[in-house]
Amino acid sequence: MAEALLQTLSLVKRFGGLTATDHLSLEIGRGELHAVIGPNGAGKTTLIAQLAGELRPDSGQILFDGQEITTLPVWRRPHLGLTRSYQITSIFRDMTALQNTALAVQAHAGHSFRFWRPAARDPELLEPAREALRQVGLEERAAVPAAALAHGEQRQLEIAMALATKPKLLLLDEPMAGMGPEESARMVELLLKLKGELTILLVEHDMDAVFAVADRISVLVYGRAIATGSPEAIRGNEEVRRAYLGEDALQV
């Protein structure tokens, strides 16, 4: 494996008596697509929230790109190149797809204490925004209000917004949630395309998709990584079989 871009060292997060993240140590290599799977309640969303800074770990460390970021505020992390997308689509519904993406570009175009020029006609924002929409295949839908996009398109827009922040590492929280088979297939295609360009940490329920795109997979159970390895290794892992996957899922 290549040198680690993101690393968690014995990360712990408790909610009352429940340990959602239990001494978790993960390494995400530069350039890989690393999937985290696990049954409901395994602590996947809690993990993402800690990596993004929305939750503070009780103990342990998070290292990103050679820097400790365990307690860094949420808004600073995208500036280092660590950006998340949301499981529940959280785009700005009354803005168009292009405006949504332009806003994401703006987050990285220096400070926003600019009070006079209209942002909607600013080529410095619009050009990169169009590029990000092109990357996810939404360029035709740029002028459509986000609320009017189909569900799958909204998820694509989510990813375009994350891409517009020029991340080194993309945290994708269930990008296929609620998608039909056709939309899922398109998302898999998009992930395969992005895979060479940046590092991705993917949390996903759709096993077909995970095994199709991941370089490595970590299996989370009760906040602990019980196995990490290539899709083949995970498929063949006895403990994973017993703890989580069930025979059917492994016939993928």
Added chain:
Amino acid sequence: MRLDLRTLLVLLLLAGLAMLPLAAALAGEPYWMRFWARVMILALAAVGLNLILGFGGLVSFGHAMYVAIGAYAVGILRFHGVEGGLPDLLLALVASGFLSLLIGAVCLRTSGIFFIMITLAFAQMSYFFFVSLENYGGDDGMRIASGTRLGPLHLQDSLTLYYTSFLLLCAALFLSWRLVRSRFGMVIRGARSNQQRMAALGFPTFRYRLTAYVISAVICALAGVLLANLTLYVSPAYTHWTRSGELLVMVILGGLGTLFGPLVGAVVLLLLEDVIAHFTQHWQLFLGPILILVVLFARGGLLGLLAPRGKAASSGGEPHG
């Protein structure tokens, strides 16, 4: 600027305001000018409030405090015999700017209902602070001996005050038109609909919201200076929570987060007050149901009623004009 029905009506309203002194002189009704000057001054404060309430989604229940600060700046300076306009403006703007920076920094740590309560709490504190200023009239307030002089302009003169208020109102409308479309405005509006998402994109939203809060407070203080010139009197009642509530009602009545909503709201609210007061002392009894109807049936405020079909729902986010 797209000329839709709403913009056209508002431009007509502004043109009417520009000509009103002429009409008042012809009709021999000097009271009109005083009434409409008050409308414009409160509209100016409402435009300021709209910046954070309408576009920023932060319900401040204490903005009358900044109006009062502006008015007290004039009163206190005159009490100590300081004449002239520059000190008035300087004291009003510096005091409101500094105070709103401190208070905003505290209030903006909270959101939602807590933000409402804490802004109300600060406003109530300022109420009792002004009451405790025995030198400056305490509970009863104080008369202001003379108005603000800006070079050749003497705001005590009702025509001068009228047009100064008119121009400042237009300037504030233009400023907020530019502001909400700028990069800064995009951050404010984005944080209104999804603060968490803005942070996840990399925006330190706090400092932008604080800046918007200070700008809105300073605009209100400016309105306070004008108000002091209109009434030549200031009292703790200026910062009472009902005054803050009145400003909120204006913004909501006219249309939250629309450019001209605060102006329309101020005009309609004060006109209704005035008209109903002609018929009965209990005008509030009749005003209440009207407000309830507007809130129930015109979710985007009165301006929302005029919005093209299908756009009304989003009029909160997209300022028109």
